[in-house]
Amino acid sequence: MADKKLMKGNEALAEGALRAGCRFFAGYPITPQNEVPEYMSWRLPQVGGAFVQAESEVSAINMIYGAAATGVRCMTSSSSPGISLKQEGISYCAGADLPLLIGNVMRGGPGLGNIAGAQGDYWQATRGGGHGDYRVFVMAPNGVNEMANFPNKCFEVAYKYRIPSMILADGIIGQMMEPVEFNTPEVDTKSLKEPDWALGISKGRGKRIVKSYDLREGYLEKMVLARVERYKQIEQNEVLYEERQLEDADIAIVAYGTSARVASAAIKIAREKGVRAGLFRPITLWPFPKVRLAELSKRVKKFVAVEMSLGQLVEDVQLSINGKAEVYLHAKPGASVITAEEVAKTLEKIAKKEAKEYAAVK
Amino acid sequence: MQLLNKRPESLLDVKMHYCPGCGHGIVHRVVAEVMDELGIRERTIGIAPVGCAVFADTYFNCDMIQGPHGRGPAEATGIKRCKPDSIVFSYQGDGDLASIGMAEIVHAAIRSENITVVFINNAIYGMTGGQMAPTTLIGQKATTCVDGRAAKQAGYPIKMCEMLATIDGATYLERTTVHNNSGALATKRAIKKAFQYQMDNKGFSMVEVLSMCPTNWGTRLDNPSEATKYVGESMSKTFPPGVYKDACAADKK
Numbered sequence: 094m095a096d097k098k099l100m101k102g103n104e105a106l107a108e109g110a111l112r113a114g115c116r117f118f119a120g121y122p123i124t125p126q127n128e129v130p131e132y133m134s135w136r137l138p139q140v141g142g143a144f145v146q147a148e149s150e151v152s153a154i155n156m157i158y159g160a161a162a163t164g165v166r167c168m169t170s171s172s173s174p175g176i177s178l179k180q181e182g183i184s185y186c187a188g189a190d191l192p193l194l195i196g197n198v199m200r201g202g203p204g205l206g207n208i209a210g211a212q213g214d215y216w217q218a219t220r221g222g223g224h225g226d227y228r229v230f231v232m233a234p235n236g237v238n239e240m241a242n243f244p245n246k247c248f249e250v251a252y253k254y255r256i257p258s259m260i261l262a263d264g265i266i267g268q269m270m271e272p273v274e275f276n277t278p279e280v281d282t283k284s285l286k287e288p289d290w291a292l293g294i295s296k297g298r299g300k301r302i303v304k305s306y307d308l309r310e311g312y313l314e315k316m317v318l319a320r321v322e323r324y325k326q327i328e329q330n331e332v333l334y335e336e337r338q339l340e341d342a343d344i345a346i347v348a349y350g351t352s353a354r355v356a357s358a359a360i361k362i363a364r365e366k367g368v369r370a371g372l373f374r375p376i377t378l379w380p381f382p383k384v385r386l387a388e389l390s391k392r393v394k395k396f397v398a399v400e401m402s403l404g405q406l407v408e409d410v411q412l413s414i415n416g417k418a419e420v421y422l423h424a425k426p427g428a429s430v431i432t433a434e435e436v437a438k439t440l441e442k443i444a445k446k447e448a449k450e451y452a453a454v455k
Numbered sequence: 456m457q458l459l460n461k462r463p464e465s466l467l468d469v470k471m472h473y474c475p476g477c478g479h480g481i482v483h484r485v486v487a488e489v490m491d492e493l494g495i496r497e498r499t500i501g502i503a504p505v506g507c508a509v510f511a512d513t514y515f516n517c518d519m520i521q522g523p524h525g526r527g528p529a530e531a532t533g534i535k536r537c538k539p540d541s542i543v544f545s546y547q548g549d550g551d552l553a554s555i556g557m558a559e560i561v562h563a564a565i566r567s568e569n570i571t572v573v574f575i576n577n578a579i580y581g582m583t584g585g586q587m588a589p590t591t592l593i594g595q596k597a598t599t600c601v602d603g604r605a606a607k608q609a610g611y612p613i614k615m616c617e618m619l620a621t622i623d624g625a626t627y628l629e630r631t632t633v634h635n636n637s638g639a640l641a642t643k644r645a646i647k648k649a650f651q652y653q654m655d656n657k658g659f660s661m662v663e664v665l666s667m668c669p670t671n672w673g674t675r676l677d678n679p680s681e682a683t684k685y686v687g688e689s690m691s692k693t694f695p696p697g698v699y700k701d702a703c704a705a706d707k708k
Contacts, residue, residue: 117537143536147529148562155526155559159502159533162520163541167533185523292518293538296497302512304503304521 097274102234102267103128105241106196106260107136110168113245114280115194116142117167119156121149121175124208125264126198129170150175154182154195161191162303164291166248166282170196172264173214174205176222183257184223188305190290190320192251194244195229195259198267201428209428210264210351215405218261219379226317228324230258230331231378233349237271239376245277250331252288254323261378263401264428265351333376334385338364342371344443345389347410348399349375352431356399359436366437368444375409383413390418395443397421399436401428419450463487465496467516476679478666479508481633482575485643486544487515489650495542500534502527502545504552507581511546525556528563531570542653544571550580553589553613560619560661567624567658571649574615574661577668578690585671589613592693596673616663616699626658628699632665634686641696657703665690 100108107129110118118137120130130146137144147153153169160167171179176197186193199214201207221227230250232243240262247258287293292301307313338360339345348356353374363370373389373396375382390396396418398407403426411420423439425431442448462468466487473479490496496517503512505524512519522530527545535543552560552574563570579597580586587597587604590612594603604612616628629645632638642664649660667682674681698704 117533119533145532145536145566148558148565152526152529152532152559152562155523155529156533156536158522158526159520159530160537161533162530163500163534163537165537167537181523182526189520292500292520292534293541294498295518300516300518302519302521304512304519306509306521 097272099270100237100241100273101128101270102237102240102262103198104132105237105273106170106244106262107132109241109275110194110244111136111140111142112275112279113248114166114282114285115168115244115248116140116165116282117160118142118169119145119147119153119160120169120171121147121153123172123175125200125210125267126170126172126196128267129196129198150178151182154179157193158182158186158191161186161193162189162292164288164293168194168196170198172198172200173202173211176214176217180223183229184221184225184227185305186257187221187227187229188225189303190255191257191303192248192255193257194247194251195257197259197261199261199263207428208264210266210401211428212263212350212352212401213403213405213426214261215378215400215402218259219381219409227320228256228379230256230327231261232258232333232376233261233378234266235350235353235374236266237269238273240266241273242276245280250327254327256323256327261350263351328380331377332380332382332385334382335374335376337372337374339371339373339389339393342369342393344368344370344395344397344440345373345393346370346397346399346436347373347375347386347406349378349406352399352401355431355433355436358433359440362433362437363440366441368440370440381409381413383409386410386413387415387417390414394418395421397423397439397443399423399431401425401431421448421450463491465490465516467514469513471514472510473507474670475676476667476669476682477507478577478633478664479575481639482573482642482664482666483511483514485639485646486546486573488643489647490517492647493650493654495650495654498540499542499544500538502530502543504547506548506551508546508548508575509582525551525554526559527551527556528559528568528570528572532563532566532568535568535570542650544573544650546573547575548581549574549576549578549588549590553615560615561622564619564622564625564659564661567626569653569656569658571653572661573646574663575666576663576694577666578612579668579671581668581671590694592689612693614694616661619661620699624659625661625700626702627652627660630663630665630694630696630699632686632691632696634665634667634683652703663694665694665696
């Protein structure tokens with residue numbers, strides 16, 4: 094029997110990253126993710142790793158830029174405003190093809206917003222976020238157990254394709270406590286091969302350069318296009334999603350993270366009232382499971398995006414379905430808690446044809 | 456015929472892009488000679504800045520990384536904490552280090568990161584075409600202060616060595632020049648000491664080098680002495696060369 098532990102979401106994220114081989118963490122305090130740096134500060138030295146409380150989010154991501162360049166598995170975490178500050182650095186990491194893990198425990202925005210859980214950073218996470226053409230591999234946990242287990246997948250994909258990875262959680266998942274079971278054995282960092290691009294001891298090999306620039310005509314285009322080839326492979330190989338009760342569904346909720354938990358409860362209520370609803374939960378937000386959604390739209394004719402944001406996820410649903418089915422939106426911005434009852438009501442309205450497509454259902 | 460002074464192994468035989476009369480070439484050579492003499496080339500990781508020295512990653516014959524404007528000391532922190540056996544240096548200009556990267560340099564010193572910073576102060580933004588720098592002298596002309604820097608409008612030049620000397624974590628701070636032979640030799644001595652301190656795990660070192668920028672200063676390109684004179688007579692008054700801190704000086708006595 095595997096060990097089950099009761100853990101707080103943020104601590105599970107930190108422990109999960111550490112077990113996945115993370116040996117360097119730099120971060121800056123911001124609510125609701127403070128337990129991640131707090132945990133790392135005492136836990137990393139126990140395994141020979143290093144922790145730095147940086148002077149700013151900007152500095153933290155650049156410490157990670159340097160650390161990632163040495164081939165050491167490393168991580169930073171923050172919450173929405175802090176992630177905005179990190180975007181320049183994330184763009185450099187993407188431009189220099191560096192693998193790393195970023196945790197975003199989302200809170201209400203824009204601006205200072207508030208410190209409750211929200212999902213308003215979907216666009217920022219899935220569209221690159223910083224300047225220039227690039228992607229970040231983004232996973233969305235729906236609870237503490239996935240917080241604990243996703244870092245391993247993130248590092249695996251990040252190193253395989255040389256891409257920054259992100260765990261996009263929210264303040265609710267970060268703060269809640271749930272049982273955790275680690276699915277994969279702890280990574281033995283000594284068994285990890287030093288990547289052939291990593292900076293370090295150059296004895297016996299040529300010098301290496303880690304950089305994101307090329308001023309020569311046409312060369313930057315080549316750099317970007319080579320990256321795009323890897324993005325295509327990620328879209329082909331690394332899409333993850335979960336389906337629940339979709340076999341007989343007339344309406345499919347599309348939701349991730351906390352919204353997906355609420356959606357499951359809403360589906361139960363709706364089904365008791367005779368509305369056959371199911372859940373499609375993207376686990377990777379980029380790559381988005383667009384092929385599977387398009388397939389589903391041949392059978393399911395009504396989709397509703399349920400999100401704790403103003404209507405961000407719904408755009409990916411529309412793009413995937415491409416007019417082949419009706420798309421509705423249940424949006425709750427401002428870090429307000431979405432309830433199963435209100436989502437169930439939305440499902441009923443859609444079933445009764447009382448709801449307007451694309452517009453947020455009131 | 457006898458070759459008296461060959462190219463350091465730590466400096467690659469590639470064409471540099473620096474303008475005639477620029478001081479970067481001298482400092483590059485000095486850093487490379489120091490790496491050779493200390494035998495650390497194969498375990499050194501250098502950080503190239505944003506600005507004129509961005510291509511330093513292609514000139515030095517050691518592992519190099521190029522990163523965002525001002526963030527060299529943060530990158531250096533990440534590298535050094537992950538690879539403590541490496542020798543890490545951050546090469547930065549004045550806009551990079553003393554303006555956009557002020558927080559990073561100050562906090563690297565506060566943490567006494569065991570790194571070496573080579574800070575080129577030429578009192579101007581070079582690569583972007585001659586805008587006012589945080590170190591531009593009062594009265595000095597730049598494209599964003601065409602009548603000369605006025606304290607009332609743009610404040611005063613920042614004296615980095617003096618400021619960092621107040622920080623407990625700063626181990627060694629020295630300001631030198633490269634406007635003449637003795638200055639270049641002093642620069643080499645200082646940079647060598649800074650690297651040696653890092654090898655001995657002594658903590659944070661920075662060498663500030665007053666350097667020429669004839670192109671953006673508007674001094675005559677056919678008369679390099681105008682620029683060297685500016686370093687020796689004007690810049691050196693605002694930024695007096697000297698040792699501002701040497702926490703380990705007593706160790707050697």
